[in-house]
Amino acid sequence: MSRAGIAEPTLGSAPRHRRSIAALLRLLPLLALAVGCDRILPRSDLELPEISVVDSIYAANGVRVDSVAYRGNVVELVATQPLEQIQRGGSLWARVGPQIYLLNPATRALFESYEGIAAVRARTRTPDGTEIARALLLRSTLNEATWPRALRLLSRALTEGTERPSTIEELARFGEERTEHHYNQEFVPRRGR
Numbered sequence: 001m002s003r004a005g006i007a008e009p010t011l012g013s014a015p016r017h018r019r020s021i022a023a024l025l026r027l028l029p030l031l032a033l034a035v036g037c038d039r040i041l042p043r044s045d046l047e048l049p050e051i052s053v054v055d056s057i058y059a060a061n062g063v064r065v066d067s068v069a070y071r072g073n074v075v076e077l078v079a080t081q082p083l084e085q086i087q088r089g090g091s092l093w094a095r096v097g098p099q100i101y102l103l104n105p106a107t108r109a110l111f112e113s114y115e116g117i118a119a120v121r122a123r124t125r126t127p128d129g130t131e132i133a134r135a136l137l138l139r140s141t142l143n144e145a146t147w148p149r150a151l152r153l154l155s156r157a158l159t160e161g162t163e164r165p166s167t168i169e170e171l172a173r174f175g176e177e178r179t180e181h182h183y184n185q186e187f188v189p190r191r192g193r
Helices: 017-038 049-061 081-104 107-112 146-160 165-178
Strands: 067-071 074-080 119-125 131-138 182-184
Touching: 049 107, 067 131, 067 165, 074 081, 081 119, 081 131, 081 146, 081 165, 081 182, 107 119, 131 165, 146 165
Parallel strands: 074 119
Antiparallel strands: 067 074, 119 131, 131 182
């Protein structure tokens, strides 16, 4: 009731066509949003490449992996790390193993070419299948400034690592600061606990 004692109309008492118009007006923003989303992020941009395409991108960049798979929209790489490498280089080589597969031109190419890929996970294992280490690199972690640094560190570690282990340590630390990682304690004992 208004102050004058006259009942004010409610939506329920409005004529039927007015209620229909009101309902339509409430739906218009949702319809506009739904149409606009397809223009902002077309569905085809979020498609994942075939496993064979992912494998060929890594192979073209000189990266050999044992298997490639998807877990949701995360690419999973599994690679065997030579046991001699771990025996000779100890925990340092165990730590850098997954970073070599993540911080390379193939991963960057995947992220640039396929927006549907949210992350890449690399797992290294011994020849008998025991996991050594794993690391996950999210799509948004590296950018135009940090990718070139990652690639320089990788190049130095691969070319100078045997003579200068400090280059391997640099790559391992750079990766550890930017990835979610886990090490098998048999190969990388926990520090300072």
